[in-house]
Amino acid sequence: xxxxxxxxxxxxxxxxxxxxxxxxxxxxxxxxxxxxxxxxxxxxxxxxxxxxxxxxxxxxxxxxxxxxxxxxxxxxxxxx
Amino acid sequence: xxxxxxxxxxxxxxxxxxxxxxxxxxxxxxxxxxxxxxxxxxxxxxxxxxxxxxxxxxxxxxxxxxxxxxxxxxxxxxxxxxxxxxxxxxxxxxxxxxxxxxxxxxxxxxxxxxxxxxxxxxxxxxxxxxxxxxxxxxxxxxxxxxxxxxxxxxxxxxxxxxxxxxxxxxxxxxxxxxxxxxxxxxxxxxxxxxxxxxxxxxxxxxxxxxxxxxxxxxxxxxxxxxxxxxxxxxxxxxxxxxxxxxxxxxxxxxxxxxxxxxxxxxxxxxxxxxxxxxxxxxxxxxxxxxxxxxxxxxxxxxxxxxxxxxxxxxxxxxxxxxxxxxxxxxxxxxxxxxxxxxxxxxxxxxxxxxxxxxxxxxxxxxxxxxxxxxxxxxxxxxxxxxxxxxxxxxxxxxxxxxxxxxxxxxxxxxxxxxxxxxxxxxxxxxxxxxxxxxxxxxxxxxxxxxxxxxxxxxxxxxxxxxxxxxxxxxxx
Numbered sequence: 001x002x003x004x005x006x007x008x009x010x011x012x013x014x015x016x017x018x019x020x021x022x023x024x025x026x027x028x029x030x031x032x033x034x035x036x037x038x039x040x041x042x043x044x045x046x047x048x049x050x051x052x053x054x055x056x057x058x059x060x061x062x063x064x065x066x067x068x069x070x071x072x073x074x075x076x077x078x079x080x
Numbered sequence: 081x082x083x084x085x086x087x088x089x090x091x092x093x094x095x096x097x098x099x100x101x102x103x104x105x106x107x108x109x110x111x112x113x114x115x116x117x118x119x120x121x122x123x124x125x126x127x128x129x130x131x132x133x134x135x136x137x138x139x140x141x142x143x144x145x146x147x148x149x150x151x152x153x154x155x156x157x158x159x160x161x162x163x164x165x166x167x168x169x170x171x172x173x174x175x176x177x178x179x180x181x182x183x184x185x186x187x188x189x190x191x192x193x194x195x196x197x198x199x200x201x202x203x204x205x206x207x208x209x210x211x212x213x214x215x216x217x218x219x220x221x222x223x224x225x226x227x228x229x230x231x232x233x234x235x236x237x238x239x240x241x242x243x244x245x246x247x248x249x250x251x252x253x254x255x256x257x258x259x260x261x262x263x264x265x266x267x268x269x270x271x272x273x274x275x276x277x278x279x280x281x282x283x284x285x286x287x288x289x290x291x292x293x294x295x296x297x298x299x300x301x302x303x304x305x306x307x308x309x310x311x312x313x314x315x316x317x318x319x320x321x322x323x324x325x326x327x328x329x330x331x332x333x334x335x336x337x338x339x340x341x342x343x344x345x346x347x348x349x350x351x352x353x354x355x356x357x358x359x360x361x362x363x364x365x366x367x368x369x370x371x372x373x374x375x376x377x378x379x380x381x382x383x384x385x386x387x388x389x390x391x392x393x394x395x396x397x398x399x400x401x402x403x404x405x406x407x408x409x410x411x412x413x414x415x416x417x418x419x420x421x422x423x424x425x426x427x428x429x430x431x432x433x434x435x436x437x438x439x440x441x442x443x444x445x446x447x448x449x450x451x452x453x454x455x456x457x458x459x460x461x462x463x464x465x466x467x468x469x470x471x472x473x474x475x476x477x478x479x480x481x482x483x484x485x486x487x488x489x490x491x492x493x494x495x496x497x498x499x500x501x502x503x504x505x506x507x508x509x510x511x512x513x514x515x516x517x518x519x520x521x522x523x524x525x526x527x528x529x530x531x532x533x534x535x536x537x538x539x540x541x542x543x544x545x546x547x548x549x550x551x552x553x554x555x556x
Contacts, residue, residue, distance in 0.1 A: 007552045008325055009315075009445045013542060017552050040552065041391060042295065042448075043325035 001036045001079065004054045008043035011050035018064035019051045026071045035079060083308065083428060085525050088268035091127075093429050094119050095138060096274060099145040100433035103280045108146075115142050137162045141271065148273035154252045155273045155406040156262060162269035163247040169227040170211050173202045176223035185215035185224060234264035236489045237361065254364060258357040258488065258512040259403030259521025272403040272521065275420040276430065279397050282419060283322040292393040293324035297384055297418075299400030300330040300449070300457040301517040303537030304530035305424045311537070312443025317436050318399070318427070319444060329400065330449030330541075332383030333456040333465065334549045339376050341469030344507055345478040350374045351495075351508040352462055355517075356408035358491055358510030366495045377414070379456060380405060384417035386553060395419045399427050401520025404512065423522025447542050450549035454538040458531045459486040459516035461538075462509045465546065472547045482507045487514035 003023060007016050020040070027036050044052040049061040055074055062070045084090050098115050102108035116138035120131055128134045140159040143149075148157050179200035186194045186202070193208035194215060202224070204215070216224040231248050232240045239254035240261060248261075248269065261270045286294050296318050306314045315326050336354065344350045353359055353374040362369055377385060384396040398405055398421040405421040408414055422430075431438060452468050455461030463482035470480055483505035485491040491510045497503035513519035518530035543549040 007448075008327070009447045012552070013445055013447050017543075017548065020552060039390070042327050042387065045289075045324070 001075065002039060002056055003036060003075070004039045004041055006042070006044045006050060006052040007040040008047070010043075010047035011052055014050040015064040016051045019053070019062055019067045022064070022067045023071065026068075026075075030076065032075075032079070036075065083524055084425075086263075088266070089263075089425060089524070091268060092141060092271065093425060093432075095141040096145050096276060096426055096429035097432045099142060099274075100276055100280060100430050103277055104284070104433060108277075112142065113139075115139075133161070141268075144271045145274045146277055147275060148271075152252075154250060154255055155257050155403060155410075156250060156255060156259060157271060157273060158248050158250060159269050159271060160245070160247045162267055163265075164267045164269065165242075165246040166229045167227045168229055168232075168242060168246070170206065171204055171209055171213065171216060171224055171226050173204060174223050174225055176221050177201050177219075178221055178223070180220065182220070184218040184220070188214045188218045190214070230264045230266055231261040231270060234260040236260070236487070237365065237492070256357040256360040256364065256488070256512060257404040257407045260488075260513070262403060263521040272406060272423070274422075274426055275406060276422060276426045278420040279422055280430070282395050282397070286322060286324075286395065288322060289324050292395055293391060294322060295384075295387050295391075295394055295396045296323040296326045297329050297332070297380060297387070297396055297398045298326055298446070299380070299398070299402070299517060300328065300333070300454045300534060300537065301401045301520065301523065301530075302399070302424065303454070303457070304518050304527070304533040305401070305524050306428075306438065307525060307527075307533075309438045310443055312445060313438045313441045315444035315446045316441040317431050317438040320436055320441070321430055321434060323397070326444070326446055327383060327387065328446060328448040328453070329380050329383055329398065330453035330456060331549060331553070332377075332379035332381070332386070332453075333462075334449050334453035334546045335382045335386070335553065336376050336379050337452055337456075337462070337465035337469045337546050338472070338550055340374050341466045341475070342473055343374055343376065344466060344480070345470060345473075345475045347372075349506050351498075352510050354378050354456060354462060355404070355511050355513075356402070357404035357488070357512035358485075360404065360407070361488060361491060361510070361512065362495065365492075366499060369495060369499060372498075377417075378408065379453070380421075381408070381414045381417050388417050397422060399424065401513075401517050401523040403521045423520075424524050425522055428524055448549070449541055450543040450546050451538040451541045452546050453549060454541055455534060457517045457534045459511050459514075460484045460509070461516065461534070462511075463507065466507060466509075468546055472545060480507060481505045482509055484509040485511060486516070487519075488512045 051062050053060045053062045116135035120134045125131050191208045193205045239251045243249040380398045409418040409421045452465035463484050483494050494508050
């Protein structure tokens with residue numbers, strides 16, 4: 001599974017650093033380093049919907065507040 | 081508001097703009113020979129002796145706007161026919177000499193070059209004169225003047241002389257492509273080659289990102305430019321040229337600051353590697369100091385390398401204040417990462433060639449780097465960032481003693497001292513342009529406010545530490 005987080009200017013201002021930090025934390029907590037790959041990109045072209053995240057090319061709009069829920073439903077449950 | 085400092089920049093801009101317009105329309109090669117006439121219509125000369133000479137010079141400018149002479153490796157070129165063959169007499173006594181009795185000029189001359197005729201009028205023996213200018217400074221009548229060409233005056237590393245036709249000529253073995261002469265020549269007879277056509281070609285073939293993505297990496301000195309609009313509007317303007325996105329070179333500066341501070345603590349002495357003209361100067365004039373040059377890529381190259389490594393389908397265009405960057409991107413170590421380097425002058429021309437009025441655009445955002453990465457644009461910023469880097473690494477057993485060199489003369493002094501082991505510093509921050517990058521020859525305007533503009537922009541960065549800004553890159 002590959003998660004890509006946008007680290008371009010707009011998403012950065014909306015908290016992509018916090019999103020990345022929480023995702024890294026969760027991946028470590030759940031020992032998912034083998035199955036989940038985290039990556040970044042500058043701009044996905046959907047700046048209005050930032051923080052932009054894709055999981056295996058499927059698009060999600062995430063915020064530092066919703067990233068926990070996102071991880072649970074879109075990563076943990078899908079992997080289970 | 082004024083877009084340029086000088087009319088020469090404006091003239092150069094008109095050529096760049098017209099060349100770009102034709103290139104976008106795929107009509108450049110059809111209309112190539114008509115461009116000079118488009119810029120100088122009619123038959124009344126406004127600049128030179130006749131419209132034909134004006135057009136001949138413009139034709140040369142068109143050539144340079146299209147990449148210039150491929151045989152000449154230097155990115156800075158002289159337009160022979162535009163060179164006005166300014167006086168080159170060196171120090172001369174003018175008829176303001178009153179034949180006074182004090183003879184301060186004679187006393188101050190350490191080379192015995194001054195003598196007097198029967199009327200006490202001073203004369204300078206050219207074979208002895210070293211052009212130090214001491215006599216001119218002490219003359220109570222300011223009767224002694226130094227007649228040096230503006231280009232030679234601008235070139236502090238003495239790479240410009242005159243050829244047999246009395247036109248300026250550049251010694252490529254010495255020239256560091258800083259562009260000081262380009263900005264200073266009052267006739268616009270020295271120009272930087274433009275690689276704008278490469279950029280336009282890449283933009284067109286990307287088909288708005290369908291074939292590959294175009295990344296613009298912009299230098300932090302952009303904060304002192306385009307003062308007639310907001311920075312956010314400039315960013316939107318860049319995107320409307322066909323760029324996928326805009327990334328701060330200052331984020332590369334953050335990466336460099338962290339790496340360079342570590343390297344400095346390990347080695348004990350370093351000279352900076354950010355300014356390509358300074359690095360070139362060390363190579364050409366102080367080869368014995370080469371081992372001390374930091375091994376880091378420049379901020380531009382560092383962030384571009386990152387972009388290319390994380391995005392397979394990326395092309396990178398650097399946009400900045402610098403003519404020497406045009407040479408840097410041709411180096412084997414940088415070539416794979418940056419596809420072309422443009423100046424702010426060229427960016428303005430590209431905007432206008434597409435009739436993009438940035439004032440009317442919505443404001444985009446630009447926020448990748450920290451305060452420290454952003455202040456690289458002005459002299460002293462790099463040293464501050466290295467000090468911060470040492471702090472963030474937790475290195476407390478190394479005392480940073482920076483020597484921030486403002487302009488190439490200050491760089492020379494520091495390098496000379498270092499070569500004689502007389503330098504009381506362990507880090508040379510070398511900036512070839514006075515004031516740092518904000519003094520670059522490719523800037524649209526150079527003003528007293530430039531430094532405070534950069535500091536303001538630095539303070540606006542969301543990330544307050546270098547590590548926080550760079551942490552976003554390291555997780556990948």
